[in-house]
Amino acid sequence: MQDITDGLRRFRREAFPPRAALFAELAGRHRPEALFIGCSDSRVVPELITQRGPGELFVVRTAGNLVPPHPAGADGVAASIEYAVGALGVRDVVVCGHSDCGAMTALATGDGLDRLPSVAAWLRHAAGGGAAAPVADGGPGVEQRVAALVRANVVAQLDRLRTHPSVAEALERRALALHGWVFDIASGTVEAYDPAERRFRPPVG
Ligand code: ZN
Numbered sequence: 001m002q003d004i005t006d007g008l009r010r011f012r013r014e015a016f017p018p019r020a021a022l023f024a025e026l027a028g029r030h031r032p033e034a035l036f037i038g039c040s041d042s043r044v045v046p047e048l049i050t051q052r053g054p055g056e057l058f059v060v061r062t063a064g065n066l067v068p069p070h071p072a073g074a075d076g077v078a079a080s081i082e083y084a085v086g087a088l089g090v091r092d093v094v095v096c097g098h099s100d101c102g103a104m105t106a107l108a109t110g111d112g113l114d115r116l117p118s119v120a121a122w123l124r125h126a127a128g129g130g131a132a133a134p135v136a137d138g139g140p141g142v143e144q145r146v147a148a149l150v151r152a153n154v155v156a157q158l159d160r161l162r163t164h165p166s167v168a169e170a171l172e173r174r175a176l177a178l179h180g181w182v183f184d185i186a187s188g189t190v191e192a193y194d195p196a197e198r199r200f201r202p203p204v205g
Pocket residue numbers: 039040041063064065098100101102103104
């Protein structure tokens with residue numbers, strides 16, 4: 001924790017002053033360009049991989065970058081989506097999965113979920129309804145299985161997003177575009193989903 005509190009001091013002393021004018025402007029204006037729905041994984045940092053700064057991304061991060069279906073009662077994810085799309089008027093929504101995702105690995109292998117009941121319940125929102133047939137832990141095919149599940153899950157969450165009324169309404173007005181990405185941690189590259197071809201395109205650049 002000491003590193004984190006030291007970071008706070010360093011931010012205030014070194015990082016904030018050159019950005020003081022920006023923060024002063026942002027203090028009374030919130031107009032992010034996009035809603036970014038990513039995994040809570042600490043290695044996938046939305047602002048870093050998209051090179052965005054304060055005020056530019058409205059971010060929702062959940063285990064496995066999952067979007068529960070609408071309506072789901074008092075739900076923080078649904079509320080954040082509705083606020084970003086309906087109130088802030090973002091023009092784009094990105095759902096970003098990633099390599100080595102713990103949530104997708106748990107789903108693919110079934111490993112450890114008996115000790116994590118909340119995670120197991122949450123994964124019902126994943127592609128396949130959380131019912132992916134487990135494969136032997138560490139056995140052949142696990143990595144490929146996880147990689148395929150990461151991608152199928154991003155596509156499933158894009159479909160899930162369309163069940164949210166604010167999203168459906170903005171899509172109808174052609175005021176919103178949905179994007180599916182998979183971030184590869186080792187290479188720093190992103191594959192983007194092509195809905196016309198129903199596949200992820202190899203990374204560019
Ligand atoms: Zn993850």
